[in-house]
Structures are given as C-alpha cells and as structure tokens.
Amino acid sequence: MASADTLYSHPPLPMLDPLLIFELATLGLATGFLAGLLGIGGGMLIGPFMTIILSATGIGADLAVKMAIATSMATIMFTSISSVRAHHKRGAVRWDIVKGLAPGIVLGGAIASAGVFALLKGTALAIFFALFVGFSATQMFLDKKPKPSRQMPGTAGQVAAGSLIGFLSGLVGAGGGFISVPFMVAHNISIINAVATSAALGFPIALANTVGYVVSGTSLPGLPPHSLGYVWLPALGVIACCSVLTAPWGAKMAHRLPVAKLKRVFALILYVLAAYMLWKGLQG
Numbered sequence: 367m368a369s370a371d372t373l374y375s376h377p378p379l380p381m382l383d384p385l386l387i388f389e390l391a392t393l394g395l396a397t398g399f400l401a402g403l404l405g406i407g408g409g410m411l412i413g414p415f416m417t418i419i420l421s422a423t424g425i426g427a428d429l430a431v432k433m434a435i436a437t438s439m440a441t442i443m444f445t446s447i448s449s450v451r452a453h454h455k456r457g458a459v460r461w462d463i464v465k466g467l468a469p470g471i472v473l474g475g476a477i478a479s480a481g482v483f484a485l486l487k488g489t490a491l492a493i494f495f496a497l498f499v500g501f502s503a504t505q506m507f508l509d510k511k512p513k514p515s516r517q518m519p520g521t522a523g524q525v526a527a528g529s530l531i532g533f534l535s536g537l538v539g540a541g542g543g544f545i546s547v548p549f550m551v552a553h554n555i556s557i558i559n560a561v562a563t564s565a566a567l568g569f570p571i572a573l574a575n576t577v578g579y580v581v582s583g584t585s586l587p588g589l590p591p592h593s594l595g596y597v598w599l600p601a602l603g604v605i606a607c608c609s610v611l612t613a614p615w616g617a618k619m620a621h622r623l624p625v626a627k628l629k630r631v632f633a634l635i636l637y638v639l640a641a642y643m644l645w646k647g648l649q650g
Contacts, residue, residue: 372486389419394608397441401568401609402449402616403623404547404561404632410540411470412438414639416601417492426589427649431492432483433589435538436465436579436596437605439441439479439572442540444606445613452617453562460555466521467567470528470537471542472574478536479578486537492647495538502544504635506629518553531567536575542567545598561620 397411416434421427453459483491518602519527528547535542550560576597583595592599 378528386419386602389415390604391608394441394605394611396443397549397605398448398510398609398612399616399619400632401442401445401565402452402618402628404543404616410502410516410538410544410636411478412441412605413453413510413538413540417643419601420598427492428487428489429588430642431495431594431647432583433593433598435483435491435495436479436576436583437598437601439575440542440577440597440602441605441609442568442572443576444573446565447610448610449565449617450562450569452614453565456562456617456621458558458562458621459566460550460559461566463518463524463555464566465532466518467528467546468488468570469527470530471532471567471570474532474534474538475527475571475574476532476534476578479575480582482533483536483579483582489647489649491537492643494647496642496644496647498534498538498540498544499636499640499643502548503633503640504507505544505548505634507633509626509629515563518550518555532571532574535571536578538554542571542620556633557626558620562617565617572602 393412401621413434417430418436418587420430422432425433450459488493496624518524531545531549531574534545543561546567547557547560550563551557555563579597580595583589583593583597586596589596590598
C-alpha cells in the first residue's frame, strides 16, 4: 500500500481560503443550474474541475481523481432533491420509472463504489470517465430520435438497466443522467419527462455510491484533513449549499428554453472536459 507521503505530500488544504471557496461556490452554482436544466446531476462538471483544484494543491493524480469523483457524487444528493421538487411541482417526474430503475441503481452503485472503485487506479478511472463523458456528449450532440414503437422494458429489463446505470455512475461520479436520459428518450419518454425523472433517480444513485466511497476510503492513509473516506467535506459543503440555490431555477428553465439546442452547446463543453480527464489519465 502507498504511504501517506506518496498519496498526500502537500500542506493541509485551507478550509476557509477565499479563492478556494469562490472556486467551489462558482462550481456549485453552475452545476446546480445544469442539474435542473438537463438532469445530469452535475458530476460530469464537478469531477474534472475538482480534479484541477485538488491537483493544484499538490495531491497526487491518483488520489485527486478518486476524491473528485467521490465528492462530486456526494453533492448530487443535495442537487437532486432541490431539482426534483421543482420538476415534481410541474408533474414531469415519471415515478413509475423511478420505482422500476431504483432497485437496480442501488445494487449497481454499491458494487461499483464499495468494491471496484477502490481497486482501480485513479488514472484508469480518469480515462474511463473521459470515454463515458465523450459518449454522453455525442449522444447529446446527435439527439437521435427513437423508433415510435419502442417502449420502456418490463420490470426485469428496468432492474438490469438500473444496475448498469448505477454501476457506471459509481465509477465516474456522475448522477446517471448521461445514461438514463438517453435511455429513456430512446424508449419514447419525452425529453422533459426524461430530465425530470433522471433528477429523481439522482438521489438513490448518489446515496448508494457515497456510502460506498466512505466505506472503501475510510482506512486509506494520507487523506487530506476533513475527509470522510474519499469525500472531501469542505468542498461538499460549499458546492451543495450553492447548487441547491440554482437547481430549481434550472428546472424552471427546462420548461421554457430550447433544451435540445442547449444540449448541443453543453456537449461541446463536455468534449473539452473529457479531453482534460483523458490527458490526466494518460499522464499517470
């Protein structure tokens, strides 16, 4: 096992550094809005930017990537609640689909975060993250239309799909919207309903995976101060407080703005972030 010095060889991160708080607050405001608007949970944005922030403090690439992924997932517990409340008021959440996918999501997330996540190197996770963010961006950019006859699968199919969504989300620290939204749209669920339902799915995804990250990282040596397993609590607190302010606004705008066009713009941003994470992974 790596020593504490190799994992964390930098002076403790300042909890109340004004610049750090500003960076995290800005990140929280942006991801909260996008979580409500696109149903993506915000993890695809938080992960890369948290990796940049943590790496800049001197934390090794392997640990920085893992902590960024775990912390970004933990924030989704808060953004999803705030976002889904706004969507639910408009009757956009398909709770029948939430009930069908949630059991598999919890199972897949637990396997990923409590088992596979701890075994993989952070650099490998960065490459995996980059590939799936690139895939998600392509799905958003192409905006393919499904066959009119395609419908949501039955109970077994939804449990299987939920397991895959939860597992992949646990590896990359995203709320699952990058898979669940295209999955639902491909089965003729409207984009508004898919985004709203994805926001509701964000909570079980985040809860199951965050518990796994805490358990698998608890005994790890060399973690920064104020860490709970792989989750860095100061960042979680700032991002969560800010993201819950803008998530309802994003959900409101999802019913007014041309979301299809916004998705293409966001896809271009994701390509840039995917390229950064790929570079970070290949560096290791």
